Amino acid sequence: MKTLKKLLILVPILLIVTGCQTNPISGETELQFFSDDQDVELGAQYAPEIEKQLGGKILDLDLQNYIDEVGQKVAVVSHRPDFNYSFVALDSNQINAFALPGGHIFITRAMLKKMETEAQLASVLAHETAHVTARHVTTQMSRQIGISVLLQAGAAAVDSGIANQVANFGAQIISLSFSRKQERQADLGGLSYMVAAGYDPKGMVETMQMLESLSDSRPVEFFSTHPSPENRVEYIKDDIYMNNYDKPGMKVGADEYRINVLARLK
Numbered sequence: 561m562k563t564l565k566k567l568l569i570l571v572p573i574l575l576i577v578t579g580c581q582t583n584p585i586s587g588e589t590e591l592q593f594f595s596d597d598q599d600v601e602l603g604a605q606y607a608p609e610i611e612k613q614l615g616g617k618i619l620d621l622d623l624q625n626y627i628d629e630v631g632q633k634v635a636v637v638s639h640r641p642d643f644n645y646s647f648v649a650l651d652s653n654q655i656n657a658f659a660l661p662g663g664h665i666f667i668t669r670a671m672l673k674k675m676e677t678e679a680q681l682a683s684v685l686a687h688e689t690a691h692v693t694a695r696h697v698t699t700q701m702s703r704q705i706g707i708s709v710l711l712q713a714g715a716a717a718v719d720s721g722i723a724n725q726v727a728n729f730g731a732q733i734i735s736l737s738f739s740r741k742q743e744r745q746a747d748l749g750g751l752s753y754m755v756a757a758g759y760d761p762k763g764m765v766e767t768m769q770m771l772e773s774l775s776d777s778r779p780v781e782f783f784s785t786h787p788s789p790e791n792r793v794e795y796i797k798d799d800i801y802m803n804n805y806d807k808p809g810m811k812v813g814a815d816e817y818r819i820n821v822l823a824r825l826k
């Protein structure tokens with residue numbers, strides 16, 4: 561009997577110990593009950609729903625190719641180049657960008673119209689890519705399951721937890737919000753990716769400043785799904801300085817952005 565009791569206590573602990581990942585951006589060990597394949601499956605399952613809810617794809621193949629090219633440059637130098645990334649522009653008036661597990665990344669028409677350079681575009685796509693590489697969505701879902709395991713004990717709690725979380729995911733998908741800690745990781749991870757891809761890191765500072773000043777006069781949906789950590793612009797600037805990211809000759813790409821995006825959205 562005593563052994564059985566010990567086992568019952570041990571099972572959830574074992575599940576938690578085995579269900580772990582190392583976050584490639586922070587280096588921290590985190591609870592993670594989902595496999596890489598499940599990230600890919602979840603993303604593939606819900607990408608069409610996101611597309612539909614946010615106005616569908618912008619019907620301009622050249623523009624879509626340009627957005628995807630910039631995104632792929634960033635993804636290939638990220639911590640997880642093995643995911644099958646896609647970067648898609650959606651025909652929505654919300655100012656937002658999304659990342660689904662497994663590498664489905666979206667940016668809206670309204671957001672594209674507010675930016676001015678390829679480096680700024682790269683900064684948003686890199687930020688979203690970092691949410692994918694750090695597996696922020698399924699890490700958050702795992703934390704919820706972890707709590708239910710501690711309360712209920714055992715493998716059944718993990719199974720039903722995963723099922724519930726996946727069911728809720730469909731309903732919450734548009735309003736799913738990251739934590740401020742995850743936002744900071746996405747900023748700094750994304751910054752390192754855009755720099756590795758050759759983009760001027762000041763593009764991220766400019767984008768965050770632009771979004772913050774916009775939010776004084778209108779709702780910026782990006783901040784409801786990506787809550788702004790304190791001193792966001794300051795720590796991004798500090799990170800650029802500390803890592804000596806700001807070197808001469810980094811790509812800004814104002815002309816490219818005007819020709820490939822702004823002129824086509826008119």
Ligand SMILES: [Zn+2]
Nearest residue numbers: 738743746786
């Ligand atoms: Zn974010």
